[in-house]
Amino acid sequence: MDMLMASAADPIENVKLVDTVLRLGVSYHFENDIENQLDSIFSSHQNDLFSGNDLDLSSTSVVFRVFRQHGFKMSCDVFNKYTDTDGKFKEALMDDVKGMLNLYEAAFLRIHGENVLEEALAFTTANLKSLPNKSSPYLAKQIENALDRPLNKCPPRLAARTYVSFYEEEESRNETLLKFEKLDFNRVQILHKQEISQLARFWEENMFSSKLPYARERYVEGYTWINSLFYEPRYTQWRIVLSKLLVVISILDDTFDAYGTPQELQRFIDALTRWEIAALDELQDYTQLICKAVVAVFDEIDEEARKDGRSDCV
Known part of the structure; x- marks a missing residue:
């Protein structure tokens, strides 16, 4: 400055x-x-x-x-x-x-x-x-x-x-400013790569590829979208959480568009509306997996929001 x-x-x-x-x-x-x-x-x-x-x-x-x-x-x-x-x-x-x-x-x-x-x-x-x-x-x-x-x-x-x-x-050009920009860009880029790695782990740990073979693997695309909104290092956890949310939304989109039957999807909607873990027993295996992922992501959003003193935003 x-x-x-x-x-x-x-x-x-x-x-x-x-x-x-x-x-x-x-x-x-x-x-x-x-x-x-x-x-x-x-x-x-x-x-x-x-x-x-x-x-x-x-x-x-x-x-x-x-x-x-x-x-x-x-x-x-x-x-x-x-x-x-x-x-x-x-x-x-x-x-x-x-x-x-x-x-x-x-x-x-x-x-x-x-x-x-x-x-x-x-x-x-x-x-x-x-x-x-x-x-x-x-x-x-x-x-x-x-x-x-x-x-x-x-x-x-x-x-x-x-x-x-x-x-x-x-x-x-200001050489000091230029050097600072390049160092900072590379430093932040490393952080962004680490965040994408966490999303890849989230995808693999939930076994979306094997259990939901119809679902598109779009976590990099979703992350790019969120990163375009706020790239600063201090928002790292929010980038990860919201990128996970986009992954779940993408899976929901593929499930409703190209896979689930009307009866299965209606039970899925009812379970999500009730927001009760007990309701998972009424679902097919693939919708159980999705429902658990939805609940887990919103629990994570709730946790991050509470850290910021903004639990009301969930």
Whole structure:
């Protein structure tokens, strides 16, 4: 955080550094510091942050996006100076590839009724599609990636892994920050692999493959889904528990879609509704196994929730 504090004299550069930390996927180390920095900048400079006419489109777009991402009420009027009297973005902006890229990403944080951002998305999308063949290989890759996976629609870990390959080619890159990102990414990746190993053990110990041969083995897919929602190390137990829940849901889906008879499934539904272990004796072997897995997963959720003082959420 010393780097963030050191650049505090220039609020625009400070916010751009925050954006870099966010996009590299290491912001979870500095959450309170980042929130305090942004709150301080927004409170002190809200009225004059964009007052200068010399602020370029790229910087304006980055600052707008970062504040919006963190819940600040940043007005989209900051982009009006880049439009003509008809509300269309000026054609001269097409020469500013970096500005177009950042405006494109910022436009995904629009809300209903923000016509300038609707126009920004249409304008940048149409023009960026024609730019890869006219740009340097470095920018062409960024354009193709942004069009395929906009930042606001990309899982954070995938976005970080992609962005670091671009960041290490930037002349203005911070070598310390870059090294920290790579070390942290590898450290967290090891943790994620260990979590997947636990899910594999959960699958094998319950003998789903042998006892439920019709069920698809989807624990890696389910884990990837959960990991895209929250990848930070502190959520390790919740990632495991919720991934197990997705495994059970997938098995239930396959059972109801492709295996169980209506009579067997109705008894299964009745047993789950009663939520009583004694009801398992009324079930077929395969539905007993599933029912036990469902109960076990919810017991585990209950245990984790109680640790967090949130048993009511179960």
